Each structure stands twice: as C-alpha cells, then as structure tokens.
Amino acid sequence: MTLRTQLAYAAAVLTLVVGLLALFNPMLAARLxxxxxxxxxGLSELRSAFGAVTLALAGLMLWALPLRPKAAPLLRTLxxxxxxxxxxxxxxxxxxxxxxxxxxxxxxxxxAVAGSLLWASGEKPPSRREQHARRExxxxxxxxxxxxxxxxxxxxxxxxxxxxxxxxxxxxADRS
Numbered sequence: 001m002t003l004r005t006q007l008a009y010a011a012a013v014l015t016l017v018v019g020l021l022a023l024f025n026p027m028l029a030a031r032l033x034x035x036x037x038x039x040x041x042g043l044s045e046l047r048s049a050f051g052a053v054t055l056a057l058a059g060l061m062l063w064a065l066p067l068r069p070k071a072a073p074l075l076r077t078l079x080x081x082x083x084x085x086x087x088x089x090x091x092x093x094x095x096x097x098x099x100x101x102x103x104x105x106x107x108x109x110x111x112a113v114a115g116s117l118l119w120a121s122g123e124k125p126p127s128r129r130e131q132h133a134r135r136e137x138x139x140x141x142x143x144x145x146x147x148x149x150x151x152x153x154x155x156x157x158x159x160x161x162x163x164x165x166x167x168x169x170x171x172x173a174d175r176s
Contacts (some may be wrong), residue, residue, distance in 0.1 A: 093107070
C-alpha cells in the first residue's frame with residue numbers, strides 16, 4: 001500500500017471518528033467545536049450536521065479509495081467539500097479573529113484530510129510494464145508454492161526428503 005493510500009485511509013478514519021463522536025456524544029463535540037447547546041433541538045443539529053453528514057463523508061471516502069482510479073472524481077469532490085470547510089474556517093479566523101488552539105487544530109486536520117484525498121485521487125493505475133512485471137512475480141511465486149506443496153506431499157508419502165522430491169520428480173508411470 002502506497003504512502004498516499006495510507007494517508008487517505010488515515011484521513012477517512014479520522015473523519016469517521018469525528019462523525020461518530022458528534023453522533024454519539026454531541027455534548028463533547030459541542031465543547032470541542034466551541035458551541036453551546038441551548039435547546040434539545042441543538043443536539044439534533046449536532047448529531048445531524050456534524051455527526052451523520054461527517055459519517056457520510058467518511059463512508060464515501062472508504063468506499064471510493066479501493067476503487068481508484070475510477071473513483072478519482074469522487075475523491076476530488078470530497079476533497080473540495082472538506083477543503084471548503086477549511087477555507088470557511090480560515091476565513092472566520094481572518095474576519096472574526098478567532099485563532100484559538102482548537103480552531104487551528106481543526107484547520108490543520110481539515111486541510112490534511114482534503115490534501116490527502118486530493119493526493120490519493122491522483123494515483124495512476126500501473127503501467128503495462130508494471131502490470132506485466134507483477135504478473136511474472138505472482139506466477140513465479142505460485143510456481144514456487146506449487147513446488148513446495150509437491151515436495152511436502154512427496155515427503156508425506158514416504159518418497160524421500162522434500163528437497164529430493166522437488167528436485168527429482170518421479171517418472172509419470174510411478175505416480176498414481
């Protein structure tokens with residue numbers, strides 16, 4: 001798994017955790033976000049907008065990542081959505097002068113998620129040469145595994161050591 005894939009999966013898992021937190025513990029999410037819940041309807045809004053929508057984003061990320069490069073447009077779209085949230089946060093920091101630690105942390109996290117999705121969306125499929133080399137590697141590995149299995153079977157059948165069986169197969173007439 002490439003570094004860009006690992007980072008994209010980490011971003012998706014981080015998004016999933018944030019969504020689960022907001023869905024199942026909206027009061028903690030409210031405190032982390034600097035919000036105050038003044039009515040029960042506020043809990044519904046936190047669970048809905050911050051919990052369920054964030055979980056949907058994470059689910060789409062986790063669904064699209066293994067489907068690359070076909071799902072690259074979806075990953076780019078998700079990167080734009082998360083990036084827009086980061087831009088909105090940055091605008092608030094500049095306009096409202098809100099430079100708190102949690103705000104900076106969320107800005108960094110949103111930017112990292114958007115960046116990793118964008119980076120992962122650019123991963124190209126393997127070239128024909130790379131595909132051919134991979135097929136040859138897999139074929140050689142399969143052949144070696146088959147030889148080991150044949151040697152072990154020969155050893156179990158009492159035909160000598162596994163090494164002898166692998167290097168000196170018996171004639172076709174003796175095999176039954």
